Amino acid sequence: MDGKYDQAAGNIKKNVGSAMGNERMQGEGHAQHAQGQTSETASKAEGYVQGLTNQVKGAVGGAINSLTGNTSGEAGHNAQQKAGSFYIIKIS
Secondary structure, eight states: OHHHHHHHHHHHHHHHHHHHTOHHHHHHHHHHHHHHHHHHHHHHHHHHHHHHHHHHHHHHHHHHHHHHTOHHHHHHHHHHHHHHHHHHHHHO
């Protein structure tokens, strides 16, 4: 959320700075916009890693529970694996 805010605020500063002929404000706006883009990209990467981690944990846990006959544990790990897949798709 902060990434989108910084992008929008940066754009406003750039435009106001441009309209007023204020190069400093334009530069600050450009920097804030870039910071917002970086923050948003980092958040997406973090979410991707979280989703991938859930997929792996769910797959491994489900396989172990399947081998040991623990059907309720297997179902829980399958749900975790699917949740990880959903999270990766959602942020892509």
